[in-house]
Amino acid sequence: MIRDITIGQYYQTESVLHRLDPRTKLMGTLVFIISMFLADTWIGYALSAVYLAAIIRLSHVPVSFIVRGLKAVMILLLISVGFNLFLTNGEHEIISFWIFHITWEGIRQAFFMAIRLIFLIMGSSLMTLTTTPNQLTDGLETGLGWMKKLHVPVHEISMMMSIALRFIPILVDETDKIMKAQMARGADFESGNLIERAKSLVPILVPLFISSFRRATDLAMAMEARCYHGGENRTRMKPLRYENRDRLAYLVMAFYMAAMIALRSLL
Amino acid sequence: MAIELKDVSYVYGAGTPMEVRALDHVSLTIPDGQFIGLIGHTGSGKSTLIQHLNGLIKATEGDILYNGRSIYAEGFSMKELRSKVGLVFQYPEHQLFETDVFTDVCFGPKNLGLDKEEIQARAREALELVGMDASYDEASPFELSGGQKRRVAIAGVLAMKPEVLILDEPTAGLDPKGRDEILDQVALLHKERGNTVVLVSHSMEDVAKYVDRIIVMNHGRAVFDGTPKEVFRHYKELEQIGLAAPQVTYIVHRLKEQGFPIDGDITTVEEARRAILEGIRNRK
Numbered sequence: 001m002i003r004d005i006t007i008g009q010y011y012q013t014e015s016v017l018h019r020l021d022p023r024t025k026l027m028g029t030l031v032f033i034i035s036m037f038l039a040d041t042w043i044g045y046a047l048s049a050v051y052l053a054a055i056i057r058l059s060h061v062p063v064s065f066i067v068r069g070l071k072a073v074m075i076l077l078l079i080s081v082g083f084n085l086f087l088t089n090g091e092h093e094i095i096s097f098w099i100f101h102i103t104w105e106g107i108r109q110a111f112f113m114a115i116r117l118i119f120l121i122m123g124s125s126l127m128t129l130t131t132t133p134n135q136l137t138d139g140l141e142t143g144l145g146w147m148k149k150l151h152v153p154v155h156e157i158s159m160m161m162s163i164a165l166r167f168i169p170i171l172v173d174e175t176d177k178i179m180k181a182q183m184a185r186g187a188d189f190e191s192g193n194l195i196e197r198a199k200s201l202v203p204i205l206v207p208l209f210i211s212s213f214r215r216a217t218d219l220a221m222a223m224e225a226r227c228y229h230g231g232e233n234r235t236r237m238k239p240l241r242y243e244n245r246d247r248l249a250y251l252v253m254a255f256y257m258a259a260m261i262a263l264r265s266l267l
Numbered sequence: 268m269a270i271e272l273k274d275v276s277y278v279y280g281a282g283t284p285m286e287v288r289a290l291d292h293v294s295l296t297i298p299d300g301q302f303i304g305l306i307g308h309t310g311s312g313k314s315t316l317i318q319h320l321n322g323l324i325k326a327t328e329g330d331i332l333y334n335g336r337s338i339y340a341e342g343f344s345m346k347e348l349r350s351k352v353g354l355v356f357q358y359p360e361h362q363l364f365e366t367d368v369f370t371d372v373c374f375g376p377k378n379l380g381l382d383k384e385e386i387q388a389r390a391r392e393a394l395e396l397v398g399m400d401a402s403y404d405e406a407s408p409f410e411l412s413g414g415q416k417r418r419v420a421i422a423g424v425l426a427m428k429p430e431v432l433i434l435d436e437p438t439a440g441l442d443p444k445g446r447d448e449i450l451d452q453v454a455l456l457h458k459e460r461g462n463t464v465v466l467v468s469h470s471m472e473d474v475a476k477y478v479d480r481i482i483v484m485n486h487g488r489a490v491f492d493g494t495p496k497e498v499f500r501h502y503k504e505l506e507q508i509g510l511a512a513p514q515v516t517y518i519v520h521r522l523k524e525q526g527f528p529i530d531g532d533i534t535t536v537e538e539a540r541r542a543i544l545e546g547i548r549n550r551k
Contacts, residue, residue, distance in 0.1 A: 177356065178361065178362055180323045181356045181362040183349065184323065184349055185349075185362075185374055185375040185378060185423060185424060185427065186346060186379055187378055188378065203362075206364035207362050207363065210361075210409070
């Protein structure tokens with residue numbers, strides 16, 4: 001049941017996108033997000049649609065798998081579309097009652113808003129689908145290495161992040177197991193009013209907290225036993241290095257960004 | 268009164284690259300009052316199989332009948348099924364959550380909607396069954412030793428008075444003494460209450476000593492099904508799938524090869540002792 005969420009998941013397959021340096025992908029995601037806020041015309045959206053479609057194609061991740069991730073944000077999407085649709089003021093009014101107005105501008109705005117959100121989610125989930133959590137934090141650590149000079153504990157933060165990410169599937173499994181164990185003892189998580197349901201979570205949360213603490217102390221012990229003491233003088237088994245494909249990717253990004261800016265200022 | 272599996276298959280993660288067929292057309296009948304050992308190495312599908320028996324996992328294909336009625340039929344109460352088929356998971360002590368031992372054991376019967384007196388009577392009885400006297404009632408479950416925690420957790424399921432008791436590796440991580448105590452108690456329960464017991468284990472010694480019937484799982488299929496003697500006769504095939512017969516079976520076979528007059532179908536140390544003594548006496 002919990003396994004249906006695809007946002008933040010990694011999709012194991014072979015593609016150029018999977019092989020790209022995580023820093024390149026992080027930058028690419030950032031560029032794509034910015035570009036989505038630059039787009040405000042049909043041509044702008046069409047260009048980013050083509051760009052996104054090309055990247056999805058390159059990633060070898062099935063489109064249906066990416067689309068499944070949208071389900072989780074469906075409600076958010078509907079709310080924002082609703083707000084834009086009913087509450088945008090404009091000249092070309094179609095229907096109007098009480099405080100609600102449906103205008104041509106509103107329809108346009110709602111449509112663009114929906115597309116923008118969908119593209120943003122698809123674009124950013126594409127990054128996590130093609131990058132393992134470890135690569136991602138490695139990318140962040142190296143990419144943000146300059147912040148160490150500002151006394152930002154980059155290594156520590158990225159280590160915490162990678163531990164947190166590493167433990168998500170374990171805790172999901174654990175939750176599943178505990179839920180099943182309590183269901184075997186007749187627990188019911190689906191019926192009853194809100195308070196009853198909240199109460200029925202206690203038999204899951206208490207064991208889950210206890211096991212998280214146990215795992216945390218075990219891990220801390222194991223790290224200390226291997227003399228871990230933070231990021232100073234720490235070397236990597238696989239240092240990140242930019243390849244030709246990364247240079248090409250940066251070039252593509254630059255062209256895309258330039259086109260988006262040009263479209264915005266020209267039209 | 269029996270559980271019947273008809274051609275049950277289960278697929279994990281259908282439609283993703285991680286698709287795994289955990290059960291592959293398994294058909295079994297678990298009659299009343301039998302003590303069954305379910306063995307197989309990690310990933311053979313035994314845990315998946317037992318979770319089907321009380322409806323925690325729904326079979327991808329096939330049907331499961333409880334007392335002749337399909338558990339997937341409309342109107343079949345899963346809650347009732349779970350009160351009749353008690354499942355003790357691996358490391359059950361991880362599911363303890365209450366502030367004291369007694370209240371934790373009460374959780375199961377309370378969910379059945381029984382009245383307070385009945386709940387407390389059942390909890391007391393279940394705790395006695397696993398050998399935890401009233402002096403532990405007030406203790407926090409987290410203060411107990413590993414073996415005690417495990418017993419409290421098993422009592423939590425026993426308090427629901429299930430007709431079928433399934434235990435997934437109940438002795439994992441216990442010392443030999445704790446292991447024998449738990450298994451002896453389970454065997455006693457089987458004898459006194461007449462419960463059907465399904466014991467999941469990878470220890471051939473444990474299984475051979477207690478059970479009436481062994482089901483061997485491999486790659487999601489039930490490959491052997493019979494009495495311990497019948498199953499361990501296939502000890503060479505068992506080795507091929509990463510399992511083994513009890514050590515004493517090997518000794519007996521070696522003795523037989525050396526020309527010692529002994530029956531090869533021996534599975535427990537006690538039987539072996541008697542047979543060897545008899546063999547020596549006959550020789551003289």
